[in-house]
Amino acid sequence: MEMMRGRREKRILCLSLAIVLLVLACAPCGLLSTRVPTLPRSIPTSPAAAQHLKEKLEETLAEGEEEFTLRLTEEEVTSYLACKLEEMGEGAPIKDLRIWFTEGKIHATGDLSNVLPVQTRVTIVASAKVANGQVQITIEKAMAGSVPLPSVLLTSLSKTISETLQEAQEKATKESPFRITEVEIREKEIIITGRKGK
Numbered sequence: 758m759e760m761m762r763g764r765r766e767k768r769i770l771c772l773s774l775a776i777v778l779l780v781l782a783c784a785p786c787g788l789l790s791t792r793v794p795t796l797p798r799s800i801p802t803s804p805a806a807a808q809h810l811k812e813k814l815e816e817t818l819a820e821g822e823e824e825f826t827l828r829l830t831e832e833e834v835t836s837y838l839a840c841k842l843e844e845m846g847e848g849a850p851i852k853d854l855r856i857w858f859t860e861g862k863i864h865a866t867g868d869l870s871n872v873l874p875v876q877t878r879v880t881i882v883a884s885a886k887v888a889n890g891q892v893q894i895t896i897e898k899a900m901a902g903s904v905p906l907p908s909v910l911l912t913s914l915s916k917t918i919s920e921t922l923q924e925a926q927e928k929a930t931k932e933s934p935f936r937i938t939e940v941e942i943r944e945k946e947i948i949i950t951g952r953k954g955k
Contacts, residue, residue: 797857797859798857800831800832800835800855800856800857801832801836802832802835802836802839803832803836804836804840805836806830806832806833806835806836806837807833807836807837807839807840809833810829810833810834810836810837811837813827813828813829813833814827818929818932818933818935818953819933822953823952823953823954824950824951824952824953825935825950825951825952825953826948826949826950827948827949827950827951828946828947828948829946829947829948829949830945830946831856831857831858831945831946834856834947835854835855835856835857838854838856839854842854847871848871849870849871850869850870850871851867851868851869851870851879852867852868852870852876853867853868854866854867855867857945858942858943858944858945858946858947859942859944859945861884861942862882862883862884862897862942863881863882863883863884863885863894863942863947864880864881864882864883865879865880865881865883866878866879866880866881867879869901877901877902878901878902879899879900879901880899880900881896881898881899882896882897882898882899883895883896883897883915883918884897884942885940885942885947886940887937887938887939887940890936890937890938890951891919891922891923891926891937892919892922892926892937892940892949893915893919893922894915894918894919894922895915896911896914896915896918897911898911899911899914933953934953934954935951935952935953935954936951936952936954937949937950937951938950938951938952939951
């Protein structure tokens with residue numbers, strides 16, 4: 758009788774473990790693939806808006822004035838980055854990218870693809886500041902589906918983005934040296950102020 762009870766308990770334990778493992782194996786997929794609605798308004802993208810941003814950059818750096826102010830809309834920034842991602846073709850890590858500015862923060866959302874086994878909606882909230890003439894980005898919050906990303910990963914991503922921006926600025930300043938003095942995030946736009954020269 759005790760032998761039968763022992764076998765029954767083992768079966769129940771094995772079945773319980775199997776159920777727990779099944780839930781753990783499937784839960785992340787469901788959580789990661791959950792679409793989290795975050796876009797507060799429609800942000801259209803167009804090649805014309807991307808080109809407009811590029812022209813603004815070129816004109817700002819070509820002008821003779823020592824100080825400059827560059828105003829970029831969320832449509833221009835989103836379109837420019839979407840065009841850059843489109844150039845990557847099927848290997849692009851993010852699709853359907855949208856950037857918007859509100860309450861002093863940079864918000865981004867897009868579908869992470871070619872990275873995880875399932876396509877995952879990623880949302881990011883970040884802030885920007887200037888240090889030593891360079892823009893530094895701090896990711897304050899990020900979610901993959903409805904799963905928050907750990908702070909260690911946010912710190913690493915912030916560092917990578919800031920270093921990428923620094924490299925891009927250094928590359929751009931080889932022809933026309935400049936330093937960024939202020940970044941202001943307003944509703945629907947970001948304003949970048951700087952000085953030309955070293």
